[in-house]
Amino acid sequence: MKNEFISYYIVIAKKEVILSAGAINSPQLLMLSGIGLKTVLDDFGKALILDFTCRITSLPKSRGRVKLGSNDPLTNALIYSNYFAEESDIQLLIKGLTIGAKLSRTNALINKGYDLITDLLPGCKSFTFGTEHYWMCALRTNTKSINHPVGTCKMGLYNDTDAVVDPQRMIYGIVKFRVVDASIIPVIPRGNIIVPTIIIIEKGADMIKNKWQKS
Numbered sequence: 001m002k003n004e005f006i007s008y009y010i011v012i013a014k015k016e017v018i019l020s021a022g023a024i025n026s027p028q029l030l031m032l033s034g035i036g037l038k039t040v041l042d043d044f045g046k047a048l049i050l051d052f053t054c055r056i057t058s059l060p061k062s063r064g065r066v067k068l069g070s071n072d073p074l075t076n077a078l079i080y081s082n083y084f085a086e087e088s089d090i091q092l093l094i095k096g097l098t099i100g101a102k103l104s105r106t107n108a109l110i111n112k113g114y115d116l117i118t119d120l121l122p123g124c125k126s127f128t129f130g131t132e133h134y135w136m137c138a139l140r141t142n143t144k145s146i147n148h149p150v151g152t153c154k155m156g157l158y159n160d161t162d163a164v165v166d167p168q169r170m171i172y173g174i175v176k177f178r179v180v181d182a183s184i185i186p187v188i189p190r191g192n193i194i195v196p197t198i199i200i201i202e203k204g205a206d207m208i209k210n211k212w213q214k215s
């Protein structure tokens with residue numbers, strides 16, 4: 001799109017601004033607005049409004065990162081998933097896989113006709129099935145995302161240096177600016193995230209109504 005076709009508007013919010021663009025686009029829009037990591041914003045020549053050093057991060061132990069790809073709001077943000085950056089995450093999964101393999105050899109499962117498929121996975125054919133090195137290879141070459149990003153604008157108490165928003169979903173350091181989407185989930189849940197996301201949004205809607213219906 002050429003610049004001459006873009007219209008610019010100044011919009012004044014009488015009550016508050018609610019950002020609900022999702023776990024990837026909410027941090028992107030914040031960073032485009034000069035709210036984010038100083039070191040990242042410096043690279044894009046952004047006037048810094050608020051420095052959230054270490055605050056735009058996600059995932060337990062291994063932490064991913066969402067960064068600006070460019071100053072253009074119409075280009076995609078850069079997503080660094082960073083799976084297994086922390087060795088403890090991979091060790092935990094190896095323990096789980098080892099337990100699962102053991103379970104497959106119990107009479108209870110054998111009698112039900114269960115059989116563990118021991119075909120070597122692509123990329124791991126030089127390893128012996130079931131060894132720690134095999135599981136490590138299987139995890140590093142076959143792990144995929146199932147589209148559940150969270151925690152890029154983490155909710156937390158003021159003394160939590162990773163927190164971007166407070167329990168009312170208001171951005172620390174900025175007045176009347178609320179984030180209401182999956183980006184505020186502090187840690188990745190064990191299951192799929194649409195239900196916790198809906199709960200967060202419903203609760204957020206109640207907070208907004210409670211605040212403004214009274215005034």
Ligand SMILES: Cc1cc2nc3c(=O)[nH]c(=O)nc-3n(C[C@H](O)[C@H](O)[C@H](O)COP(=O)(O)OP(=O)(O)OC[C@H]3O[C@@H](n4cnc5c(N)ncnc54)[C@H](O)[C@@H]3O)c2cc1C
Pocket residue numbers: 020021022023024025029146147148149180181182183192193194195197
């Ligand atoms: C393919 C796929 C399958 C999934 N399957 C499941 C599943 O089976 N079960 C489950 O629990 N979860 C599933 N999820 C995850 C779940 O859908 C998301 O995690 C959930 O929607 C998270 O919501 P969010 O808050 O990140 O915002 P989103 O749902 O991403 O909503 C953000 C909204 O903001 C809009 N937006 C973004 N930027 C702008 C902008 N600049 N201006 C205006 N609007 C903007 C977007 O168009 C979007 O409508 C799936 C996700 C994907 C991608």
